[in-house]
Amino acid sequence: MATSDTPKRPEPEPEEAPVRTTTKKARKPRSPSPPPPPLYDVSMRAPALPSTAAAATILCWNVAGLRGLLKKDPTAIASLIAREQPHVLCLQEIKLQTSHCDEELHDLLALGPEWQITWNCSTAKKGYSGTAILTRIPPLSTVCGMGSPGHDEEGRVLAAEFDTFYLVTVYVPNSGEGLKRLEYRVGSWDEAFSSFIKKLEARKPVVVCGDLNCARQSIDIHSPKTNLRSAGFTQEERDSFQQRYMDAGWVDAFRTRYPEHTGYTYWSYRFNLRARNKGWRLDYFLVSGSLWPSVYDVFHLHDVMGSDHCPLGLTVRLDEGKGE
Numbered sequence: 001m002a003t004s005d006t007p008k009r010p011e012p013e014p015e016e017a018p019v020r021t022t023t024k025k026a027r028k029p030r031s032p033s034p035p036p037p038p039l040y041d042v043s044m045r046a047p048a049l050p051s052t053a054a055a056a057t058i059l060c061w062n063v064a065g066l067r068g069l070l071k072k073d074p075t076a077i078a079s080l081i082a083r084e085q086p087h088v089l090c091l092q093e094i095k096l097q098t099s100h101c102d103e104e105l106h107d108l109l110a111l112g113p114e115w116q117i118t119w120n121c122s123t124a125k126k127g128y129s130g131t132a133i134l135t136r137i138p139p140l141s142t143v144c145g146m147g148s149p150g151h152d153e154e155g156r157v158l159a160a161e162f163d164t165f166y167l168v169t170v171y172v173p174n175s176g177e178g179l180k181r182l183e184y185r186v187g188s189w190d191e192a193f194s195s196f197i198k199k200l201e202a203r204k205p206v207v208v209c210g211d212l213n214c215a216r217q218s219i220d221i222h223s224p225k226t227n228l229r230s231a232g233f234t235q236e237e238r239d240s241f242q243q244r245y246m247d248a249g250w251v252d253a254f255r256t257r258y259p260e261h262t263g264y265t266y267w268s269y270r271f272n273l274r275a276r277n278k279g280w281r282l283d284y285f286l287v288s289g290s291l292w293p294s295v296y297d298v299f300h301l302h303d304v305m306g307s308d309h310c311p312l313g314l315t316v317r318l319d320e321g322k323g324e
Contacts, residue, residue: 040263046297054318060209062092062309078110090169094130120144124153131158146196166200170210175231186240194244205291220281253285253298285314
């Protein structure tokens with residue numbers, strides 16, 4: 001029996017729980033992002049040729065509705081012509097009917113009498129698509145459409161023949177929301193158009209300009225990874241562009257002159273994307289390989305507003321062998 005004098009048995013110390021150690025895997029340092037490509041700037045344009053030079057400057061602009069553009073700025077076309085002094089101005093997505101394209105509209109554009117206008121308007125839908133060529137060099141002939149039933153009703157193609165080359169302006173169909181026109185675009189329309197311009201090229205060199213509705217390389221779109229299934233950047237559209245044009249010998253004038261520069265031509269009106277330069281290069285000059293040595297300059301006019309596209313231009317020397 002324990003008494004008060006009996007020493008108390010010490011309580012056993014609690015066992016310490018084993019200390020668990022975890023070794024965190026060291027994260028691999030992230031590779032630094034590659035620097036963005038340099039931006040094209042109008043200061044990179046070639047010096048102006050003397051007024052006596054044998055050359056033609058062609059401007060191209062998707063105006064996204066000509067009446068809407070002129071309503072916002074009645075001098076938009078006249079100011080562009082006065083500033084750049086082009087010999088030819090090609091317009092896409094004019095959204096006009098034939099009844100609008102008369103002398104009244106000629107006066108509305110504030111053009112001088114030396115300018116000749118040829119229109120190709122959509123007959124499939126009012127206020128839709130359409131192309132125009134405004135020129136102060138009298139063409140030898142003009143052709144509306146490709147001569148392809150099922151493709152010409154939307155007024156997307158217009159050609160003019162000049163002494164040393166054909167000029168074709170085009171507004172290529174968009175593959176549409178949900179890519180509903182993708183199969184038509186790459187499986188039928190692209191084939192018909194490429195065949196049309198090749199037939200012209202068999203006679204003389206060709207300049208193709210317009211909204212081709214395709215950013216053909218990753219450098220031609222501000223966010224390629226998130227737009228892989230967006231109309232204008234699908235693999236199908238880019239493959240078709242490569243096969244129909246690049247592999248067929250056409251020269252992408254801007255990309256050939258500026259292989260590493262970003263030069264967008266379209267910016268959505270949403271989210272102030274133009275001010276942030278988050279755009280797409282959808283508008284092109286394609287030229288026959290035989291004509292490329294005579295191309296003196298190719299340029300984008302990012303500062304010209306009024307549409308969600310900017311104008312672009314090309315100057316071609318007409319005195320053979322004088323190109324860069």
